Amino acid sequence: MTAGQIVAVCRRVLGESAEVRSAVEMGWGSYNTAFRVELADSPLVVLRIAPSPDKQMRSERHWLRSEYAAAAWLVELGSLVPRVLGADFTHQVIGRDYLVQSFLPGVPAPDKLPTYDRQLWPGFFSQLGAITRRVHNVVGDSWGPLAAPVDARWSDALLRSLTDSRADLAGWSLPTDDVAQLCAVIERHRDRLDHVGRPRLLHGDLWTANVLLDPHAVEPTVTGVVDADRAWWGEPLADWAVYRADSRAVPSERDAFWRAYGGRPAGRDVEWRLKFYRGRHLVAERVEAARGGHFDHVDKTVTELGSLLSALGD
Numbered sequence: 001m002t003a004g005q006i007v008a009v010c011r012r013v014l015g016e017s018a019e020v021r022s023a024v025e026m027g028w029g030s031y032n033t034a035f036r037v038e039l040a041d042s043p044l045v046v047l048r049i050a051p052s053p054d055k056q057m058r059s060e061r062h063w064l065r066s067e068y069a070a071a072a073w074l075v076e077l078g079s080l081v082p083r084v085l086g087a088d089f090t091h092q093v094i095g096r097d098y099l100v101q102s103f104l105p106g107v108p109a110p111d112k113l114p115t116y117d118r119q120l121w122p123g124f125f126s127q128l129g130a131i132t133r134r135v136h137n138v139v140g141d142s143w144g145p146l147a148a149p150v151d152a153r154w155s156d157a158l159l160r161s162l163t164d165s166r167a168d169l170a171g172w173s174l175p176t177d178d179v180a181q182l183c184a185v186i187e188r189h190r191d192r193l194d195h196v197g198r199p200r201l202l203h204g205d206l207w208t209a210n211v212l213l214d215p216h217a218v219e220p221t222v223t224g225v226v227d228a229d230r231a232w233w234g235e236p237l238a239d240w241a242v243y244r245a246d247s248r249a250v251p252s253e254r255d256a257f258w259r260a261y262g263g264r265p266a267g268r269d270v271e272w273r274l275k276f277y278r279g280r281h282l283v284a285e286r287v288e289a290a291r292g293g294h295f296d297h298v299d300k301t302v303t304e305l306g307s308l309l310s311a312l313g314d
Helices: 001-016 063-071 075-080 109-115 116-136 155-171 177-188 190-194 240-246 253-260 270-291 295-312
Strands: 020-025 033-039 045-049 084-088 099-102 201-202 211-213 221-224 232-234
Touching: 001 020, 001 033, 001 045, 001 084, 001 099, 020 295, 045 063, 063 084, 063 099, 075 116, 109 116, 109 211, 116 201, 116 221, 116 240, 116 253, 155 177, 155 190, 155 232, 155 270, 177 190, 177 270, 190 270, 211 295, 240 253, 240 270, 270 295
Parallel strands: none
Antiparallel strands: 020 033, 033 045, 045 099, 084 099, 201 232, 211 221
């Protein structure tokens, strides 16, 4: 992005009178490009720009459009989430999707959380549990990514996602046989996946890297939740936040999340579905690792998914 392009896209969505004073690229993002933009006589804003269409994987297409759609469903979180101030998906200015959001105060949790005594960390995970529950309380009508929730069955949305991921991995000549086996698990066990109630809103990437903390608080205090571009309509157990919470090595942190969430789910096939969703997350991690050139992690996902497939059984 050149300075002229940043000015052009800001004026496109904020008006021709928008005057850009500075634009600084922000860290932590691994998919979209984000800039903190200072405007004359206006609060700071964030400009988020999607990869060009030819650089988007099949399993990662139109993620910024999902984030745009998610803003209308995350309003119950109030000031914890950014407001969309404008968006442009026409590709008439730069050939890429982009949107402008309000700027949220705070520092990335990966920078701030390690500065607190570990005994204070359960309070942070308790806040994540409560926020995750508020997200999951939102009910939808169809299944799949918010940019295009076209599936009438949850199993179909999962199958579509894994099929796209398999095609992406094949393009890199990376292992896909285990992904095909996971697709076969869906076909054999649709009843276990489709009897989960109505679609619920999933943030898709709600975890430490996408949480902001108050830089001055004496204990971890969440001030913002960002990057909802992986938002889905799905089963709550499939959300990334649930996967990460259930994987915490420190019991007090894991338990704090579940207490604030309202309790760890129980019932028919819950443990089986948690294993299955972990498999789907491993596939998504493989795609992301390949996109980022982290091929050592690809081998790790192959080993872990192989063990999971044995546990899922028939």
